[in-house]
Amino acid sequence: MLSKDSKIVLYKLYKEFSHQRKNGISKSKAKLFPSAQELQKTLFHDWILSDLEDSLRELGRNKYLNNLYADDTIYFCELSDLAIATMENLPVNTLSSIANFLVNFIPLL
Numbered sequence: 674m675l676s677k678d679s680k681i682v683l684y685k686l687y688k689e690f691s692h693q694r695k696n697g698i699s700k701s702k703a704k705l706f707p708s709a710q711e712l713q714k715t716l717f718h719d720w721i722l723s724d725l726e727d728s729l730r731e732l733g734r735n736k737y738l739n740n741l742y743a744d745d746t747i748y749f750c751e752l753s754d755l756a757i758a759t760m761e762n763l764p765v766n767t768l769s770s771i772a773n774f775l776v777n778f779i780p781l782l
Contacts, residue, residue, distance in 0.1 A: 675735060682728040683737055685716055687760040690752055704752040712750075732756070 675683070686706060693703035706712060709726045717725050729747050732738040737756035741748045 675737075676728070676731060678724065679728040679731045679735075682717070682725070683732055683756060683760070686738075686752055687756065689716065690757065704757065706750045706752070708749055709747040 689706075690703050694700065707715075709729055710722060712729075713720055713722050713725050726747060729738060729740060729750055733740040733750070737753055737759070739751040739753055741750070
């Protein structure tokens, strides 16, 4: 089971993955993400870096991310096939309700 923060991180990473795929990026490239620090700057600018790292680690422990660690932080991460399959198989109304939650209750994500 994932925490709410980790679910938000997974949703946003999957959303970015989907966007990249729709723009013709290969699956192998679209599922790669930069360091926690770079993710904070681009997708999670209102998050504390240590909170983002905690969620990325939690996603890794639960096999949703493959994380590469360096200098006590996440150097880069990759959405796992499990994460992609899990998100693809969620009912459409679940993804829609997550999106609505993010828009309505977590401003500036």
